[in-house]
Amino acid sequence: MATFALILDTIREAMARKVFWAFFFASSAILLFFMFIMHVDVVNGIVASMTIFQAQAHTRGELSAEKLVQGAQGGLSVFLYTIGMGLAIFASAGLISAVFEPGRVELVLSKPVGRTQVLLGRYVGNLLIVAANLAYLTLGVWIIFGVKVGVWRPHLLLASVLTLFMFSVMLAFILFISVLWESAAVSIIATFALIVICLVLGAKDGIEKLLSNEFSRDVVDALYYILPKVPDAGKMMTHVITGQPIENWMPVWSSALFGIVALGSGLWIFQKRNF
């Protein structure tokens, strides 16, 4: 009951913050665009005509309906993985650090609930609201394209699961930094810094070639394996969208490990904190 109340409270607080409504309206705008602005005629699996704002959209050569849907899903997936995740991080940091507000944390801790429960309730609630936003947009786009074009590719849904997974890892890091600093601003800066480092480490082979020192190469190598694989997961997503098989799951499990350690450390520090 208490865990459910904590999750529900997080969702209520998210709803009270305008940024989550902004996500909802942005998603609705995208859905309305695909629903009413874009018109596609498909004949025998080939796009016969496509209009956007009643203007004819030109395609290079013959475009199959399958390719059209794949392209749209790919574009949306990249958008969600980059811009969408960035905005979600921005919105979530405030939601996590709100737990530690003086006068609020004491009241929650005075109730017969464990500290782990308090923080996990926030984490899960935050994850659920982002998942709901993500599901609203991706399911909506999937259904619109399915109905309009007649192609029901599940790849977008799988790609959004990967995006949500990577967000859950980042959210664990936000939680860890928030417990340490009790500041939304610091956790946003730290998380974006982490993403930048991860992106740089994505080119580790190139970096290692530039390094003459063996120790420096080992450090880069270690960091690569310890930190989340943001670019690698992005590449996996393109594989998912294009329907190519995924041969190496290391980016997923090693990122999950990072997330578990960050979440566990955050919970452990929260247990030790005085308020």
Place this chain on the structure above:
Amino acid sequence: MTYAIETEGLVKVYKQRWTKREMRAVDGISLKVEPGATFGLLGPNGAGKTTFVKMLLACAHPTAGRALVFGKDSWIPESRRSIGYLPENHRFPTYLTGAGMLDFYGALSGVDAATRKKRIPELLDMVGLDRWGTTRLGKYSKGMLQRVGLAQALIHEPKLLVLDEPSDGVDPVGRKQIRDILHGLEEKGVTIFLNSHLLQEVELFCRDVAIIRKGQVALEGRVKDLTSEGGYRVDLEHAPDNLATELKSRAKAVVSSNGNLQFLFSTREEANLALDTVRAANCEVESMTRASSTLEEVFIRTVEQK
């Protein structure tokens, strides 16, 4: 006997994160509060009152010693099921309505949905906010927040109520209302632990008090015992000089006001002897009363001790 609150050598030392400098906020407090008591915790700013309360509620870890609530270690979540708490500088979620807030904290306190549904209107009515249940807390005044805060502390019918400055920001009518609620709870056997700067409020309401100074209990006891140490006061109107001099030599204090003299004697015997002297000098006694210190006087004497 299982005490409502029992602490043994409770110590809290805060260390600064970078400099590692130590600050001893609570320095070995051992306190026992009987079930059903009304207990006031007093002390100047920075004496360690809030830290003590935070350790009771598991918001802060004791460096040494332990705190028990109805015999259970305060660190065990289950022990907090019997506590209702109203913090001093509370920050209730402003996105919730009054009823929504009570529902949330009620759920956290382990109250089932059906009971919450029944209790919430009752509590809102009790604190005089029955028409404000559907209004967001962001629109509440400070006094209203204090009253709805009291309601949230009572949602699970706690056996122990810990109140930190409960009438802070509340108007006199609201204060009386809060006091009446607390008296009602006292009659039901709820233990009330009051942490307040308002000494008059504590004196009016609490049976027992403890005064904390520099993290230690400097004085503890029943309010009536602590405030009855004043002795006996004899008032005279227009006493002749020789009588005034005679009585001044025996009294422990003399107050002169508009020609009237007020002598303070330590014991009843001394006061009666003074009456005999006054009557022998053919003077009239205006009044003789048992003098008592106010809690404020006791408090100031205690905290100013070196």
